[in-house]
Amino acid sequence: MSNAAYDRLKARFARIGAINEAAGILHWDASAMMPPGGGHARGEQLAALAGVAHELLTAPRTEEDLAAAEADGEWDAPNLVLMRRAHARATALPVALVEASSRANSACEKVWREAKADADFGKVEKLLTEVVALQREIARALGERLGMDPYDALMDGYQPGVTSADVEPVFAAYEAWLREALPRAEAIQAKRPAPLPLSGRFPVAAQRALCREMAERIGLEFSHARLDESLHPFCGGNPSDVRITTFYDEENPAKALLGVLHETGHAMYERHLPAGFARQPVGESAGMAAHESQSLIVEMQACRSDAFLAFLGGRLRSAFRAEAKATSPENLARLWRHVSRGVVRVDADEMTYPAHVILRFRLERALIAGELEVADLPAAWNQAMRDMLGIVPPDDAQGCLQDIHWHDGAFGYFPSYTLGAMAAAQLMAALRRDVPELDAQLRKGDLSSMMRWLNLHVHGEGARLGFQDLLRHATGKPLDPADFTAHLATRYLSA
Amino acid sequence: MSNAAYDRLKARFARIGAINEAAGILHWDASAMMPPGGGHARGEQLAALAGVAHELLTAPRTEEDLAAAEADGEWDAPNLVLMRRAHARATALPVALVEASSRANSACEKVWREAKADADFGKVEKLLTEVVALQREIARALGERLGMDPYDALMDGYQPGVTSADVEPVFAAYEAWLREALPRAEAIQAKRPAPLPLSGRFPVAAQRALCREMAERIGLEFSHARLDESLHPFCGGNPSDVRITTFYDEENPAKALLGVLHETGHAMYERHLPAGFARQPVGESAGMAAHESQSLIVEMQACRSDAFLAFLGGRLRSAFRAEAKATSPENLARLWRHVSRGVVRVDADEMTYPAHVILRFRLERALIAGELEVADLPAAWNQAMRDMLGIVPPDDAQGCLQDIHWHDGAFGYFPSYTLGAMAAAQLMAALRRDVPELDAQLRKGDLSSMMRWLNLHVHGEGARLGFQDLLRHATGKPLDPADFTAHLATRYLSA
Numbered sequence: 003m004s005n006a007a008y009d010r011l012k013a014r015f016a017r018i019g020a021i022n023e024a025a026g027i028l029h030w031d032a033s034a035m036m037p038p039g040g041g042h043a044r045g046e047q048l049a050a051l052a053g054v055a056h057e058l059l060t061a062p063r064t065e066e067d068l069a070a071a072e073a074d075g076e077w078d079a080p081n082l083v084l085m086r087r088a089h090a091r092a093t094a095l096p097v098a099l100v101e102a103s104s105r106a107n108s109a110c111e112k113v114w115r116e117a118k119a120d121a122d123f124g125k126v127e128k129l130l131t132e133v134v135a136l137q138r139e140i141a142r143a144l145g146e147r148l149g150m151d152p153y154d155a156l157m158d159g160y161q162p163g164v165t166s167a168d169v170e171p172v173f174a175a176y177e178a179w180l181r182e183a184l185p186r187a188e189a190i191q192a193k194r195p196a197p198l199p200l201s202g203r204f205p206v207a208a209q210r211a212l213c214r215e216m217a218e219r220i221g222l223e224f225s226h227a228r229l230d231e232s233l234h235p236f237c238g239g240n241p242s243d244v245r246i247t248t249f250y251d252e253e254n255p256a257k258a259l260l261g262v263l264h265e266t267g268h269a270m271y272e273r274h275l276p277a278g279f280a281r282q283p284v285g286e287s288a289g290m291a292a293h294e295s296q297s298l299i300v301e302m303q304a305c306r307s308d309a310f311l312a313f314l315g316g317r318l319r320s321a322f323r324a325e326a327k328a329t330s331p332e333n334l335a336r337l338w339r340h341v342s343r344g345v346v347r348v349d350a351d352e353m354t355y356p357a358h359v360i361l362r363f364r365l366e367r368a369l370i371a372g373e374l375e376v377a378d379l380p381a382a383w384n385q386a387m388r389d390m391l392g393i394v395p396p397d398d399a400q401g402c403l404q405d406i407h408w409h410d411g412a413f414g415y416f417p418s419y420t421l422g423a424m425a426a427a428q429l430m431a432a433l434r435r436d437v438p439e440l441d442a443q444l445r446k447g448d449l450s451s452m453m454r455w456l457n458l459h460v461h462g463e464g465a466r467l468g469f470q471d472l473l474r475h476a477t478g479k480p481l482d483p484a485d486f487t488a489h490l491a492t493r494y495l496s497a
Numbered sequence: 498m499s500n501a502a503y504d505r506l507k508a509r510f511a512r513i514g515a516i517n518e519a520a521g522i523l524h525w526d527a528s529a530m531m532p533p534g535g536g537h538a539r540g541e542q543l544a545a546l547a548g549v550a551h552e553l554l555t556a557p558r559t560e561e562d563l564a565a566a567e568a569d570g571e572w573d574a575p576n577l578v579l580m581r582r583a584h585a586r587a588t589a590l591p592v593a594l595v596e597a598s599s600r601a602n603s604a605c606e607k608v609w610r611e612a613k614a615d616a617d618f619g620k621v622e623k624l625l626t627e628v629v630a631l632q633r634e635i636a637r638a639l640g641e642r643l644g645m646d647p648y649d650a651l652m653d654g655y656q657p658g659v660t661s662a663d664v665e666p667v668f669a670a671y672e673a674w675l676r677e678a679l680p681r682a683e684a685i686q687a688k689r690p691a692p693l694p695l696s697g698r699f700p701v702a703a704q705r706a707l708c709r710e711m712a713e714r715i716g717l718e719f720s721h722a723r724l725d726e727s728l729h730p731f732c733g734g735n736p737s738d739v740r741i742t743t744f745y746d747e748e749n750p751a752k753a754l755l756g757v758l759h760e761t762g763h764a765m766y767e768r769h770l771p772a773g774f775a776r777q778p779v780g781e782s783a784g785m786a787a788h789e790s791q792s793l794i795v796e797m798q799a800c801r802s803d804a805f806l807a808f809l810g811g812r813l814r815s816a817f818r819a820e821a822k823a824t825s826p827e828n829l830a831r832l833w834r835h836v837s838r839g840v841v842r843v844d845a846d847e848m849t850y851p852a853h854v855i856l857r858f859r860l861e862r863a864l865i866a867g868e869l870e871v872a873d874l875p876a877a878w879n880q881a882m883r884d885m886l887g888i889v890p891p892d893d894a895q896g897c898l899q900d901i902h903w904h905d906g907a908f909g910y911f912p913s914y915t916l917g918a919m920a921a922a923q924l925m926a927a928l929r930r931d932v933p934e935l936d937a938q939l940r941k942g943d944l945s946s947m948m949r950w951l952n953l954h955v956h957g958e959g960a961r962l963g964f965q966d967l968l969r970h971a972t973g974k975p976l977d978p979a980d981f982t983a984h985l986a987t988r989y990l991s992a
Contacts, residue, residue: 020545023538024519027526035530039721040738043518046776050515054549226534243535281541 004078007070011085012282014064018055019281023240025051030238030245034230059092077276077284080466084283087148091159094147095140103136107411114409121399123380130409131376134369137413141370153370156414161289161421163468164481166367169417172424172483173360177390179487180357184391187341187353187494197336198328200318204255212255212321213248213262216314220266220300221453222246227269235261237268237297241280244269255322256338260301267300268293270453274461286465288472290415294422295429296460302352302423303430303489304452306338309444317447341494345387345395346404352423353490354391359420361386362405366413425473427486429460432477499573502565506580507777509559513550514776518735520546525733525740529725554587572771572779575961579778582643586654589642590635598631602906609904616894618875625904626871629864632908636865648865651909656784656916658963659976661862664912667919667978668855672885674982675852679886682836682848682989692831693823695813699750707750707816708743708757711809715761715795716948717741722764730756732763732792736775739764750817751833755796762795763788765948769956780959783967785910789917790924791955797847797918798925798984799947801833804939812942836989840882840890841899847918848985849886854915856881857900861908920968922981924955927972 025048032044058064068089073082110129117126141152148155154165214229222244232247239245246265248258271287279285287293304310308331315329327333341351347358365382368374374382383402384394395401407415434440437451444452459476470480520543527539553559563584568577605624612620636647643650649660709724717739727742734740741760743753766782774780782788799805803826810824822828836846842853860877863869869877878897879889890896902910929935932946939947954971965975 016541017545017548020538020541021549024523024542024546027542028519028522031522031526035723037719037721037723037738039718040735043515043735043737043775046511046515047519047522050512051519051546053512054516223534224532226532228530228532240535240538242538243532280538 004073004075005071007067008073008078008082011064011067011071011082014058014067015085015283016281018058019285021051021055021058023281025055026238026240027243027245030247033232033234033236033238034245034247056092059089064089065093077279077464077466081279081282081284084465087162088283090147091144094144096143099136099139099143103133103140103411106132106136107409111406111410114403114406118399118403121397121403123398123403126403126409127376130379133409133411134376137411138370138372141413153367153414156370157417158414160415161291161418161469162465163289163470164291164417164421168470168481169363169421172481173356173363173417173420176356176420176483176487177360180353183487183490183495184341184343184353187490190495190497191341193497194336197340198325198333199337200255200324200328202322202324204252204322206250206252208321209250209252209255209258212317213258215317216259217246217262217266217269219447220263220270220449222266222269222273226273229262235265237265237272239272241272241275241277241285244272255318260305260338263305264297264301267297270300270456271296271461274457276462276464276466279464284465288460288463288465288467289469290418291421291425292460292469292472294418295425296456298423298426299430299433299456300449303426304444304449306335307441307444308335309441310447311335311338312445313447339493343391343393345391345393345400348404353494356420356423357390359416361390362416366408366416369408370413421469421481424481424483424486425469427489428473428477428479428482429456430489431485432459499568499570500566502562503568503573503577506559506562506566506577509553509562510580510778511776513553514780516546516550516553518776520550521733521735522738522740525742528727528729528731528733529740529742551587554584559584560588572774572959572961576774576777576779579960582657583778585642586639589639591638594631594634594638598628598635598906601627601631602904606901606905609898609901613894613898616892616898618893618898621898621904622871625874628904628906629871632906633865633867636908648862648909651865652912653909655910656786656913656964657960658784658965659786659912659916663965663976664858664916667976668851668858668912668915671851671915671978671982672855675848678982678985678990679836679838679848682985685990685992686836688992689831692835693820693828694832695750695819695823697817697819699747699817701745701747703816704745704747704750704753707812708753710812711754712741712757712761712764714942715758715765715944717761717764717768721768724757730760732760732767734767736767736770736772736780739767750813755800755833758800759792759796762792765795765951766791766956769952771957771959771961774959779961783955783958783960783962784964785913786916786920787955787964787967789913790920791951793918793921794925794928794951795944798921799939799944801830802936802939803830804936805942806830806833807940808942834988838886838888840886840888840895843899848989851915851918852885854911856885857911861903861911864903865908916964916976919976919978919981920964922984923968923972923974923977924951925984926980927954 028044028048032041036044068086071082073079106129110126110133113126113129117123137156138152141156144155145152148158150158151166157164157166214224217229218224226242227244227246230245230247231249233249235248237244237246246262246269248261248265250258271293275287276285305314311331311334315331315334318324318329319326339351341353343354344350347355350358365374365379365386369376379402380398387401388394433452433455436455440452460472463472463475467475474480523539523543531539563581566577568574601624605621605628608621608624612618632651633647636651639650640647643653645653646661652659652661709719712724713719721737722739722741725740725742726744728744730743732739732741741757741764743756743760745753766788770782771780800809806826806829810826810829813819813824814821834846836848838849839845842850845853860869860874860881864871874897875893882896883889928947928950931950935947938944955967958967958970962970969975
């Protein structure tokens with residue numbers, strides 16, 4: 003059952019969705035194509051589109067229709083719920099607060115670049131204090147409207163349906179496990195031969211061809227996708243026109259290649275979202291953690307497995323005439339599955355990466371709750387890093403200045419990385435139960451069964467189910483970090 | 498003097514302008530970047546942006562503000578006039594008529610592709626009849642609102658400020674001149690040696706580098722521009738981010754090169770529009786004929802001159818190790834300034850090109866006036882071609898089916914090509930009076946004085962002056978085809 007009000011809402015959300023898709027292509031263009039001189043005009047274009055989309059969402063007619071709308075069925079009912087949620091989030095904040103925050107974020111982000119380059123937290127402290135003050139207000143207002151804890155209301159903007167109460171015990175258990183497991187993994191690794199680096203020449207054209215071939219092998223059709231270059235790799239565009247990017251280093255093909263495997267995981271999710279609900283809230287992904295689970299199940303679970311590395315080594319040898327020894331699956335595993343305590347998140351291995359996330363989750367929650375002040379952040383950061391991994395950043399550039407997120411006003415995003423890694427392991431365990439011959443397929447570079455399973459159990463569900471229900475439907479249980487630690491134990495703790 | 502209503506209008510038009518810029522980038526992307534599978538979603542995105550821009554322009558508040566607004570000064574006064582004109586055009590047509598016409602145009606354009614491939618006018622006759630019927634209604638409604646002849650109201654949508662009464666005597670005079678001049682030009686040409694074709698290999702990478710160098714030499718800064726590939730070359734983007742495209746043929750570098758010179762002329766106009774009125778009506782170009790004058794003054798007037806060909810020949814020799822004989826300025830002139838009676842407009846030389854336009858102008862005016870029916874078009878076309886150039890198309894694919902324009906609902910556009918060619922010659926004559934050393938500069942590949950002159954007298958004027966006043970300010974007189982025929986006489990009638 004649905005009614006006229008709901009039908010009007012569907013038309014209005016389709017229009018909002020089309021405007022957001024337009025903005026998505028313009029964001030991609032700004033990173034991958036735009037000449038530098040186009041930046042100011044691009045800002046005007048994106049601001050106009052954001053403004054128009056916001057006005058459509060918050061118009062009095064939208065509110066009236068939301069009050070009158072009825073919809074049921076397993077797609078339309080959650081679609082209406084998600085419409086109401088989007089409207090509630092969009093109308094929870096006074097325009098003046100949104101604008102003040104947007105200005106504070108851009109001012110801070112600009113100065114952060116200098117502060118990081120100079121490893122001088124003092125430079126950005128005042129601006130970050132302002133950003134945090136406004137985020138506290140935003141969190142409070144959103145929390146009040148949504149009936150949530152303020153920090154949870156921020157997290158809900160990235161991964162709906164997951165709260166601090168869900169995350170905290172999971173993260174605490176991981177921390178305890180890591181404290182015991184990491185030294186063992188290091189000891190086992192120390193007894194193995196050191197990894198041989200891939201050596202040789204890796205021309206961009208050959209890297210590009212290999213990356214494209216791998217993306218196609220995973221299932222990406224280039225009739226609906228592009229692969230381009232940008233400083234920071236990402237996946238953008240829209241489901242019928244996915245745009246992934248990477249960055250080529252002629253000294254080392256691993257960066258681009260592993261990056262493309264990761265972004266292709268994201269791209270496959272977008273490509274297989276339910277087309278019948280394109281440009282509707284329920285036709286979008288289930289959130290950032292769900293999205294990250296799809297990039298990581300491809301990159302980390304499947305493509306860094308022994309089985310797939312055997313296949314990939316052969317492709318590296320033929321694409322670059324690379325040495326047989328360095329491209330053996332054993333050496334690739336030692337090279338690309340190397341555990342190491344480091345201070346920088348983006349360089350971390352899959353075992354220590356969650357430690358970086360847990361540290362940020364606790365600090366950002368304390369910042370939003372007013373239990374930590376920005377002035378005390380560098381010391382708190384370094385102390386947490388010492389507690390967690392036993393190391394201390396040499397300076398703040400490699401400490402609390404390393405990520406753009408907070409300096410650009412993004413609080414509540416970090417947990418998605420680790421929730422995604424855990425969900426990826428949990429989905430992989432279920433997939434392996436359903437497809438027992440998976441390793442034999444991966445050894446031949448064949449991900450088709452895996453992708454069919456993910457299309458059916460994850461991609462095609464859109465945002466119909468919450469994060470927890472998505473996992474429940476696909477794996478029989480809500481988020482359970484045991485599959486992730488079991489995966490790590492198999493990979494890093496067996497001598 | 499300006500008032501609050503005018504200030505609100507400026508803000509609203511800035512927003513409309515930003516949305517139109519966004520659509521411009523999406524159009525460029527669709528031609529130069531988009532994977533084919535993205536087409537349907539792109540249609541939704543562009544429709545949403547067009548709809549939103551139309552609603553902003555036609556909102557009751559816009560009408561109230563236009564009634565109350567006051568502005569003076571040499572920029573704000575014409576800006577307000579242009580705002581009122583845009584509003585009048587946008588509100589003149591019932592939504593049902595716009596939608597019916599849009600549907601008829603797309604249906605006809607699709608079938609036209611088949612009809613042209615099969616050289617079968619019968620296939621598209623019924624759909625084109627529908628297109629013309631709706632264009633007649635549109636022309637009548639626009640004409641009533643704007644107080645213009647119906648056909649003039651259509652032409653006004655492409656080149657404001659020029660009427661059939663302006664165009665008719667100019668075209669009649671040209672036809673008379675051509676009747677006498679063309680046989681003479683052919684006789685002179687027949688006595689000269691046949692042009693040698695450029696022979697050799699012309700790899701795309703080397704063509705691209707040469708095209709880019711030439712665009713830069715003309716003055717295009719790639720910090721604010723891109724050069725890419727598309728099936729049909731065009732200039733898109735916006736003034737701070739101009740996107741030109743071309744199409745490379747490894748057998749023949751002339752196509753891409755001359756195409757890029759042409760598109761760079763358009764690009765320079767966009768780049769030097771008055772930045773202080775970016776995204777305002779008065780900050781746009783003075784119309785399609787004015788725009789074409791800028792592509793043609795660069796391509797036809799400057800770059801196909803003896804002086805520039807001497808420079809370009811040297812660059813062709815070094816870029817492709819091309820033969821000295823074929824790249825002499827004399828041979829390039831014979832090759833790229835070859836007069837020939839042909840049935841296809843896009844292959845025509847600069848002397849016979851206007852004949853193709855005059856033929857179309859007369860036929861489309863008769864179609865809109867109801868003096869010619871679509872069923873009679875093929876015969877009328879062929880008769881006009883025989884009268885004008887003494888040749889008859891072998892079939893309708895090379896006759897009345899050759900252009901997309903009418904089949905896509907574009908009536909009133911064709912005259913701009915020839916008005917632009919005439920304006921280019923008139924501007925060049927004035928420029929040569931102000932810069933007597935121009936040929937010496939062109940011989941060195943230096944267009945900087947020329948571009949400074951055009952920036953000052955054309956580009957920087959935006960849409961402040963009408964087409965005729967723009968010419969009056971720049972050259973001391975309104976459109977005068979004598980400069981164009983004088984240019985042709987110098988180039989083609991001196992033995």
